[in-house]
Amino acid sequence: METTDLSTLPVPLHPGLPMLGNTLAFLRNPLGTLHTLQRQHERLVHLRIGGRHQYLVLRPEDVKHVIQENHRNYGRSPAFEILKIFLGNGLLTSDGDFWRRQRRLAQPAFHRQRLAALTTTMIAETANWIVELKQQRSKQPVNMSQAFMDVTMRIVCKTLFGSDTTGKLDGLSAALDDLNYLANKKMLSPLRFPYSWPTPDNVRSKRARTQVDTFIYGVIEQRRQRDEDKDDLLGMLLSAEDEDTGEKMSDQQLRDECVTIFSAGHETTAVSMAWTIYLLSQHPDVLMRLQAESRTVLGDAVTPSPDLFRSLTYTLQVVQESLRLYPPAWIMSRRAHNPDSIGPYTIPAGDTALISPYLLHRDPTNWPNPDRFDPDRFVPGGPKDQLHSYAYLPFGGGPRLCIGNQFALMEMQILLAMLVRSFELKATPNQRIIPKPLITLRPNQSIWIGLS
Numbered sequence: 001m002e003t004t005d006l007s008t009l010p011v012p013l014h015p016g017l018p019m020l021g022n023t024l025a026f027l028r029n030p031l032g033t034l035h036t037l038q039r040q041h042e043r044l045v046h047l048r049i050g051g052r053h054q055y056l057v058l059r060p061e062d063v064k065h066v067i068q069e070n071h072r073n074y075g076r077s078p079a080f081e082i083l084k085i086f087l088g089n090g091l092l093t094s095d096g097d098f099w100r101r102q103r104r105l106a107q108p109a110f111h112r113q114r115l116a117a118l119t120t121t122m123i124a125e126t127a128n129w130i131v132e133l134k135q136q137r138s139k140q141p142v143n144m145s146q147a148f149m150d151v152t153m154r155i156v157c158k159t160l161f162g163s164d165t166t167g168k169l170d171g172l173s174a175a176l177d178d179l180n181y182l183a184n185k186k187m188l189s190p191l192r193f194p195y196s197w198p199t200p201d202n203v204r205s206k207r208a209r210t211q212v213d214t215f216i217y218g219v220i221e222q223r224r225q226r227d228e229d230k231d232d233l234l235g236m237l238l239s240a241e242d243e244d245t246g247e248k249m250s251d252q253q254l255r256d257e258c259v260t261i262f263s264a265g266h267e268t269t270a271v272s273m274a275w276t277i278y279l280l281s282q283h284p285d286v287l288m289r290l291q292a293e294s295r296t297v298l299g300d301a302v303t304p305s306p307d308l309f310r311s312l313t314y315t316l317q318v319v320q321e322s323l324r325l326y327p328p329a330w331i332m333s334r335r336a337h338n339p340d341s342i343g344p345y346t347i348p349a350g351d352t353a354l355i356s357p358y359l360l361h362r363d364p365t366n367w368p369n370p371d372r373f374d375p376d377r378f379v380p381g382g383p384k385d386q387l388h389s390y391a392y393l394p395f396g397g398g399p400r401l402c403i404g405n406q407f408a409l410m411e412m413q414i415l416l417a418m419l420v421r422s423f424e425l426k427a428t429p430n431q432r433i434i435p436k437p438l439i440t441l442r443p444n445q446s447i448w449i450g451l452s
């Protein structure tokens with residue numbers, strides 16, 4: 001009797017154009033193309049994008065296999081090489097043993113107990129921001145996309161560098177913003193001039209880089225000279241020590257991790273907040289429940305005690321549901337070092353596995369009425385808890401799970417609860433907002449909201 005080697009079944013190939021494969025479909029309408037792939041394929045689909053073979057993984061259990069169970073077989077995809085020019089060799093861009101060591105060193109800075117100190121900074125910065133919003137308050141709607149970019153920028157700078165930003169925050173923010181913007185632009189552009197060429201963007205990004213580096217190296221030097229031990233993220237990274245070797249991070253590594261934390265943590269959180277406030281403006285019933293919770297739990301104190309935020313259960317559900325519908329990291333990629341079996345199929349060595357949190361979060365087999373905004377999906381013990389753990393992964397999973405996930409959830413709860421406690425929100429009529437998938441999943445235009 002003949003036997004079939006199941007692991008050699010060809011992965012279904014999605015039809016595309018000669019030479020270009022599926023590149024144009026992805027460039028023109030990435031989210032629509034993802035939905036089509038989900039409707040037409042079951043487990044794995046072979047795509048040809050940008051001259052590369054890429055395999056979209058559709059089932060949560062297979063996603064778990066790629067990013068957790070067999071994670072050692074996968075590395076960063078080539079796109080991360082571009083980010084390295086700007087971020088250096090930090091947690092986001094590095095791989096292998098170097099990444100493992102850095103992750104071990106950085107992890108304690110994000111532990112729950114350490115988060116408490118950072119939470120105090122988040123609350124204080126949010127309180128200042130609310131005062132400013134109140135001063136600006138007029139009959140005109142406020143550009144909340146910009147407002148969230150501003151406040152998350154201040155929060156990330158203050159939690160990283162603490163009081164060392166005093167008097168320097170504006171210049172540092174502008175330089176970091178420039179560096180991040182130009183890195184993203186280069187990642188998305190089909191036309192990439194070498195970094196050594198003096199194009200206007202290259203000149204601008206080098207200037208921003210010099211400014212950022214001068215600031216960070218200056219703070220590191222000062223802290224080392226004075227033997228200062230501070231409670232901010234940089235302080236925690238400075239004192240981090242390898243358990244086995246006693247080694248600490250070099251100045252260069254510290255710089256790379258600071259810029260990485262800024263880049264990975266700033267825009268993702270700001271964009272998620274913009275989506276959340278947009279969803280609330282469209283769902284007054286949810287907004288009312290949220291306001292009731294924040295007013296009851298937080299009371300009137302200008303800077304509520306950090307412990308109170310842990311009782312904001314409905315606020316957390318709203319944040320989780322918003323991250324389900326609009327996960328900023330809408331697609332992730334991994335490059336296979338060796339061939340990998342996924343059920344009866346094989347992902348060949350050197351090719352890329354694609355994972356789309358956006359698609360997994362809207363899979364109708366797991367999420368009834370997937371496009372509906374319903375925070376009760378996340379009620380403890382409710383529908384979400386019955387699903388496969390990889391059916392919901394706004395922060396990724398496995399060993400490369402977002403290191404800032406607790407930080408981000410806490411920051412979003414603080415911003416949201418303190419905002420809705422202080423204002424009535426009014427949607428701007430006829431704003432048709434749709435997702436625009438760039439490096440993060442942004443709203444296609446700024447979200448304007450009336451605050452009264």
Ligand code: HEM
Pocket residue numbers: 091092103260261262264265266268269272327328329332333393394395396397399400401402403404405407408
């Ligand atoms: C809503 C906000 C955020 C979202 C949705 C998000 C999402 C993610 C995702 C999906 C990954 C994994 C990428 C992959 O596996 O390829 C990741 C990694 C990472 N995130 Fe976040 N993130 C957020 C906020 C933050 C914050 C606030 C920080 C820091 C304060 C941060 C720092 C990082 C770092 C350093 C990594 C790389 C970790 C590693 O590979 O070891 N993120 N993030």
